[in-house]
Amino acid sequence: MKIALIGNPNSGKSSLFNQLTGLNQKVANFAGVTVEKKTGYFTLPSQEKVELTDLPGTYSLYPKSLDEQVVIDFLLSQQSKEAPDLILVVADAANLQRNLLLFDEIKDLGFGVILVLNMIDLAEQSGWEIDTEQLQKSLGVPVIATNARNGKGISSLKEAIQNFQKKELKQPKLKIFAGLEDLIQEVKNYTHTKNDYIAWLYLQHYERLHFFSEKDKDYLQKLQIQYRFKSLSMQTQETLERYSSLGNIVAESTLKHEKPRNPIWISQKIDKILMHKFWGFGIFILILLLMFDAIFQWAELPTTFIEEQTSALQEFTKNKLPNGWFAELLSDGIIAGIGSVLVFVPQIALLFGFIAILEESGYMIRAMIMMDKLMRRFGLNGKSVVPLISGVACAIPAIMATRNIDNRKERLITILVTPFISCSARLPIYTVMIALVIPQGSFLGFLSWQALALLSMYLLGILMALFASIILKKILHFQDNSYFVVEIPTYKIPRWKNVGITIWEKVKTFSIEAGKVIVVISIILWALASFGWGDSLEQAENKIRKNNPTLNEEQITPFVSAARLEASYAGMLGKFLEPAIEPLGFDWKIGIALVSSFAAREVFVSTMSVIYGLGTDDEQSVRKRMSQELNSSTQKPFYNLAVGLSLMVFYAFAMQCMSTFAIVYKETKSWKYPLLQLIAMNLLAYLFSLATYQILVNFV
């Protein structure tokens, strides 16, 4: 049995979905669009299996954004094999009249419908008394009251689904149809539809429905002109007519008592502090800082654990398998690649956990409201806040989070600038370089220089993101109007189950989407680093062995690895790049690291460890060895302030993450934008890095 779940945003629909399906859910995309489709499974008391599809939250069947568009696509494509047998409409019981608008429209489509009155506890706290039996009679469909947060009513719901029998379809009778019966009939004939309202919606939405051919669209457009069908005016009249009849139904079945300490009153009191004219912003920034501090601190242990286990696994593989390229491919290509994806899971899980908590509690919307005006100055939207914050973990889930921004220009700018925010992958480079070139000690006695340097790198990313936004705002030209009309939910205690499921889904997405690209490129780079022109690698190895006859195998291995790397294709690439990157203070060794960073930025550290002939890639040893590296012409330490800062600036701005490239392509459905991003970001990285190095070397 196939069921679709539909309802207003903030109606507790996702809680209901999670209650019914638990972890038994998977995320895919709706056909042809990058909107998430959540599908889950559960069983009825009769042991029959149900497939539940969660549709994006919407207020009506007149979509205002990309994800709302998906809803009508899903419901109106009659030939689809995904057509549901039954629709569950979830309504916020405390906001019945408005929530029933969607129900009223769906009912007219001819699907079997069950109305779920959710958040029944909050409705009671707000003073509502609802006669579900009367409602059932007036609406003509089963009505089940639930509290999805604690599971109340779920068993009754399952029973109602099991016992559901589709009644005879009555043609929907709307006053607005009056005088247009012929038009409706023509549409019905052309599209082979039996339902008046479906025909009506075809007429209203034909331009956006992907299953209509150009011929179909032309025909429907002609009909519109012929009958002088005014789309927007009809929509308004329809909505008003529905609200009017719903008002009567709601009045008949409900009673509202005045409750002094109701949820809205409580939320307003909290808002007086959290959305305060002066302190509101400050509180938001404070919450963010506390959040990031917690994330970086708590993630340390699990991250180190994963790093150690990956190394252990690599060792184990090399020991167990016979020597040769396969063992190395498995260990240094595949396992290393997977390891470099998993190492970020703790940070990503924590960040999305915190974001989920902020969203579940209702605070996130308030943050977006406070930031909206500021964001608009940069061509962004209040809703851009979540993607930008998420970018501190990883740009991939961050970019996917832009789907709820309806304005195309604002959404595009958000997608294009989010990668400037310093993500988790840049952190290892920052920490190694800062430890190398920034002195110990503190400013004013308590702000350590090193901490300030790290903070500055993050600020740099934010500033560049804003700067790029302003530029894009000026040069991109789209026609859409920008809106910001959002519902403010009451404050709620986060449901930990929902938070957990969200974290799981986001981590899965990151691991698979980013993981795919990273592992493939890791393998390619491993190949580039393990093979060379002709027998150059063997020659290099032999030379080392010849010159160091006294060293044993363990001692000589690091030098051999370094020599082989230098002689490989990767080494050749590094040497090839050297003249271009010399003005930035880099040499061919860094060149190799830059190339390998295209797999994943953090591979920089492990690449460095190989280049410098270390047997291990733990940060301390890498750092120590790098600090001993001398510049061949000056005989002074190679990694000085100029080189260190130049390198950090380069990594701050460069677009090396091919996974980001892939996701931008998917989300914008065009090669234009990811290519623009790639070229612009790398150009900026080169120029700023150049400026940094040259200024520091010549003037400081």
Next chain:
Amino acid sequence: MRSILKNCQDMIGLHQLEIGKKALIKKFLREDILLKTLEMGMLPNTEIEITCIAPLGDPICVKVNGTMLSLRKAEASSIQVEVLV
């Protein structure tokens, strides 16, 4: 004559409503805003009240029909309301 003038005087843009004062939604000057807010509960002749203003003065929060919404001042200005005494 006087009653028409009185009506015109009492209608102001939603963005001009003082915090805490209640008003009745009367007219929408822009069809696109009408459509967006209508389905979120802002119906003609329903009571509306401004509950907060964001730190930079924009957007504003309103309470209407048992729901709290937020919209920009530009959008609010296209909604004409009649102040209730």
